[in-house]
Amino acid sequence: MPHIDPALLPAVFGLIGVIIGGLITAGVDYFLEERRAFREETKERRKRLIDLKRAARLIDQDFKWALASHDLTIAMKWWSHPDLEPIRLESWREHRSVFAVETTLAAWKALIAAVGAMEDYRSWSTHAIGRNEWTIDADGLRNLEGQKERIAKGREALKPFLDVAID
Numbered sequence: 089m090p091h092i093d094p095a096l097l098p099a100v101f102g103l104i105g106v107i108i109g110g111l112i113t114a115g116v117d118y119f120l121e122e123r124r125a126f127r128e129e130t131k132e133r134r135k136r137l138i139d140l141k142r143a144a145r146l147i148d149q150d151f152k153w154a155l156a157s158h159d160l161t162i163a164m165k166w167w168s169h170p171d172l173e174p175i176r177l178e179s180w181r182e183h184r185s186v187f188a189v190e191t192t193l194a195a196w197k198a199l200i201a202a203v204g205a206m207e208d209y210r211s212w213s214t215h216a217i218g219r220n221e222w223t224i225d226a227d228g229l230r231n232l233e234g235q236k237e238r239i240a241k242g243r244e245a246l247k248p249f250l251d252v253a254i255d
Contacts, residue, residue: 143183144249158236167213175210195245202242205235
């Protein structure tokens, strides 16, 4: 067995100490960085879910308002005055990018169709009232029923996002 000079022992132990200390420091730094990255990821996920839930609730409220307007218009067979704002699309315009990423293609198409129905209602009522044609004929009522169905499907597409759990 080789013999180690006792004068070198402090240097050998010092070198071993430096190596062990470096490994401990690197391990702690790695652990802390992983924890920081996890916290940041959790924070971003939470923010995304909050934005998604807020957007879903605001858009759902506009869809409910549009459905109520359709129900009233169909029951009365008479266009609502535009000042009543039967159709509101501001929330959709502001938050649609959230749903473009988060929804399935089928849900996205249902949302687009619902908004299209709301835009059609707004356009048809504006044109009819502009021509002073307040009453709605049987064809118009069938079209309104179809619009109402598309809006209801849009609300169904929003349901998974209305009560999404936020950690």
